[in-house]
Each structure stands twice: as C-alpha cells, then as structure tokens.
Amino acid sequence: MADLDFPPHSPRLGEAFYQTLLESTRAIPWCIDWKTLAFTYIGPQIEALLGWPQDSWKSVNDWAERMHPDDRDWAVDYCVSQSKAGTDHEADYRALTRDGQYVWVRDVVHVIRNEQGEVESLVGFMFDITERKKVDEKLSELQKELEELSFKDGLTGVGNRRMLDSVLELEWSNARRNRQPLSIIMFDIDYFKQYNDGYGHLQGDECLKQVAKILSKGATRARDFFARYGGEEFMLVLPETDNESAIKVAERCQQLIFKAQIPHAYSPAGQLVTLSMGLATATPAQRDSIQALIKTADSRLYRAKQSGRNSLISAG
Structure with a gap:
C-alpha cells in the first residue's frame, strides 16, 4: 500500500x-x-x-x-x-x-x-x-410502538376513538368518490352499569375486554375496522357493504356474544351479557356528511335499547 x-x-x-x-x-x-x-x-x-x-x-x-x-x-x-x-x-x-x-x-x-x-x-x-x-433502530421501534399505542384503546386493545374518526373520514371519502355503500354498526352492552355495580369495576373491565375481543371477529376483511366508541359502546366500520350484508354481520356478532355465554346475573334482559345494536348504511353524495350517518346509527341504537335491548335496529 x-x-x-x-x-x-x-x-x-x-x-x-x-x-x-x-x-x-x-x-x-x-x-x-x-x-x-x-x-x-x-x-x-x-x-x-x-x-x-x-x-x-x-x-x-x-x-x-x-x-x-x-x-x-x-x-x-x-x-x-x-x-x-x-x-x-x-x-x-x-x-x-x-x-x-x-x-x-x-x-x-x-x-x-x-x-x-x-x-x-x-x-x-x-x-x-x-x-x-x-x-436508532431501537428508538424507531419505540416510536412505532408509541404511534400504535396512540391509536389503540388502552383497556381493550382495539382501535380507539382517535383512530376510528380517522378511518371513518377516509372510508367516507372513498365511498363518496367510488359511489360505494358504507355501513357502520354501533354496539352497546346491555345493562352494563348494573354489571359494574354487581360484579365490580375490575370484572367490568374484563367484560369490556372480552366483548371487544369477540366483536372484533366481525371485522373479517382487511378494510373492516372495529373500535371502542366510548364507555361500553363499540363501532364496526364496513366499507363497500350494503345494508343487507351489514345486517348479516351484526347478526353474526350477536351470535358470537351469545356463544361466549358471559354471565350477567344483574341484567333484566336475561342471565347473559347481550348487545343492543344500531346499523346505518349510506352511499354518500357530495353534500352528505359522515356525522349524519353516525347520528342515524346512534338513533337506531337508542331505539334498540328502548325496545327491550338484545336487538338490532337497521332501518326506519
């Protein structure tokens, strides 16, 4: 050299x-x-x-x-x-x-x-x-974990409200651009306050985690998205899904909860954990808003609760 x-x-x-x-x-x-x-x-x-x-x-x-x-x-x-x-x-x-x-x-x-x-x-x-x-790689991994955590519900591990809002906006835009139907299902655990009062909040948290795990199985396609909406309420977003197909998904979720046989001795609706569900579908036009679709689903969920719970309202 x-x-x-x-x-x-x-x-x-x-x-x-x-x-x-x-x-x-x-x-x-x-x-x-x-x-x-x-x-x-x-x-x-x-x-x-x-x-x-x-x-x-x-x-x-x-x-x-x-x-x-x-x-x-x-x-x-x-x-x-x-x-x-x-x-x-x-x-x-x-x-x-x-x-x-x-x-x-x-x-x-x-x-x-x-x-x-x-x-x-x-x-x-x-x-x-x-x-x-x-x-650098370790910091990158930690950053990725933090980003994932920021979009996950801390208790149940499913998507949180922040991620849900982002997904809804994105899928609403896609549905409007491609003129495809978008369906959402809102779930509410029946008599959850009574469950918490009877079994205690720790067991209530376990119930929320179990229900979330079961309902997340309703998201069977890559773009289906399940998240915690708040409290004991959850939402399933179903892109390119019409009302009839969404009803079948909701019924399947109801059956999955029934098969789990989660005890609820304090429920006036029976001895097991059950769900009330509100479903809404739209093929959005230019002036339509995602908030209107959510409001419709929420209204139907309320009617399902008022009509005896453990039921699905998908129209009217």
Missing part, C-alpha cells in the same frame, strides 16, 4: 507525525486515485474493524464487493455520481467483515481537485456506526 500523499506542512512536523495522527484515531482514513480508482492508502484500523488485511484493499471493486448486497447498488451509484460531480458527500451502509458478518459504516468523502478543477482523488474517513444504528 503506497504512502498517503500528505499536504505541505511545517518543517518541524515530519510525515511520521501525520501518519501517527491518522493511525491513532478510531476513524479509518483512506485515499483513492480517481484516474485508476485504486486505493493509494487505507488506515491499518480497517483490519481491526472488518478483518480484511490492510494490503487487500486494492481498488474500489474491493470496497463495493465488501458491502451488503442490499446496500451495494444505491451506495456505489450515489458515491460515484457525487464524486463525478465533485461534491463532498457521505453514505451509511453495511460493510462485510472477513468472518461473514456485517458492520454499519459511515463513509465521509472529500473530493480533491487539481488546478484545472478536475477530480484528482478522493480522501475520506470510515466510521463504525454499528452501535449508533442499534440505538
């Missing part, structure tokens, strides 16, 4: 000083001749990081081949294009170690030009950023 072509320096500071300075840092210095694309220097620290001997770095081909296949194309293309343009740049990628592992590396590149302004060489430093990447 040829010696690095150091810049002019004070007579008091010899080349050995600069060599020692470069090789004592954890960053790995390197230099490439642009005309031949050959390494004219790379620091001995490279062997400690990647395991490849210092004198095995002959040309940019060695650099490219010792890169993760998923990073190679974009990293090489980017670095070459920036170098041709004479632009200083940096790139993060996974470098292959001699024992077959990968290390995250950041290459910081400075383009050296001759007196005519032509690219003459590339000088850079390679940094091990593996630990930083691990921290």
Whole structure:
C-alpha cells in the first residue's frame, strides 16, 4: 500500500507525525486515485474493524464487493455520481467483515481537485456506526410502538376513538368518490352499569375486554375496522357493504356474544351479557356528511335499547 500523499506542512512536523495522527484515531482514513480508482492508502484500523488485511484493499471493486448486497447498488451509484460531480458527500451502509458478518459504516468523502478543477482523488474517513444504528433502530421501534399505542384503546386493545374518526373520514371519502355503500354498526352492552355495580369495576373491565375481543371477529376483511366508541359502546366500520350484508354481520356478532355465554346475573334482559345494536348504511353524495350517518346509527341504537335491548335496529 503506497504512502498517503500528505499536504505541505511545517518543517518541524515530519510525515511520521501525520501518519501517527491518522493511525491513532478510531476513524479509518483512506485515499483513492480517481484516474485508476485504486486505493493509494487505507488506515491499518480497517483490519481491526472488518478483518480484511490492510494490503487487500486494492481498488474500489474491493470496497463495493465488501458491502451488503442490499446496500451495494444505491451506495456505489450515489458515491460515484457525487464524486463525478465533485461534491463532498457521505453514505451509511453495511460493510462485510472477513468472518461473514456485517458492520454499519459511515463513509465521509472529500473530493480533491487539481488546478484545472478536475477530480484528482478522493480522501475520506470510515466510521463504525454499528452501535449508533442499534440505538436508532431501537428508538424507531419505540416510536412505532408509541404511534400504535396512540391509536389503540388502552383497556381493550382495539382501535380507539382517535383512530376510528380517522378511518371513518377516509372510508367516507372513498365511498363518496367510488359511489360505494358504507355501513357502520354501533354496539352497546346491555345493562352494563348494573354489571359494574354487581360484579365490580375490575370484572367490568374484563367484560369490556372480552366483548371487544369477540366483536372484533366481525371485522373479517382487511378494510373492516372495529373500535371502542366510548364507555361500553363499540363501532364496526364496513366499507363497500350494503345494508343487507351489514345486517348479516351484526347478526353474526350477536351470535358470537351469545356463544361466549358471559354471565350477567344483574341484567333484566336475561342471565347473559347481550348487545343492543344500531346499523346505518349510506352511499354518500357530495353534500352528505359522515356525522349524519353516525347520528342515524346512534338513533337506531337508542331505539334498540328502548325496545327491550338484545336487538338490532337497521332501518326506519
């Protein structure tokens, strides 16, 4: 490996000083001749990081081949294009170690030009950023978890009101644009106050979680969306679903609750947990609003509760 072509320096500071300075840092210095694309220097620290001997770095081909296949194309293309343009740049990628592992590396590149302004060489430093990447990935995972939590109901784990409002707006717009029906079903656990008073709030929370888990099975298609509307009320959003099909979904949900046989000794409607349901369907026109659809479903839910509960109102 040829010696690095150091810049002019004070007579008091010899080349050995600069060599020692470069090789004592954890960053790995390197230099490439642009005309031949050959390494004219790379620091001995490279062997400690990647395991490849210092004198095995002959040309940019060695650099490219010792890169993760998923990073190679974009990293090489980017670095070459920036170098041709004479632009200083940096790139993060996974470098292959001699024992077959990968290390995250950041290459910081400075383009050296001759007196005519032509690219003459590339000088850079390679940094091990593996630990930083691990921290970044962990923070990204935590951020994703926080985002998911912000759209989930803390008790039941199903979608919360914030997510429900977003989904309703989106599906309403889709239904209006595509002239497709949109149905929503509102559920209310019958006599839930009596359940809480009789069994206690802890058991009441368990009941809410159990009912939510059962009703979420009504969302059988990818775009069906189930959420907690508030208190003991839930909502199922059914895109591209007409009233007749939505009735079948509601009836299936009612059957699932019945099969679960959740005891409710304090219910005037029977000895099991039951549901009141209000269903509304619309193929929205330009001036229609999602609030009107929700109001219709809520009104029908209220009528189902007033008419003896454990029932579904889907029209009128």
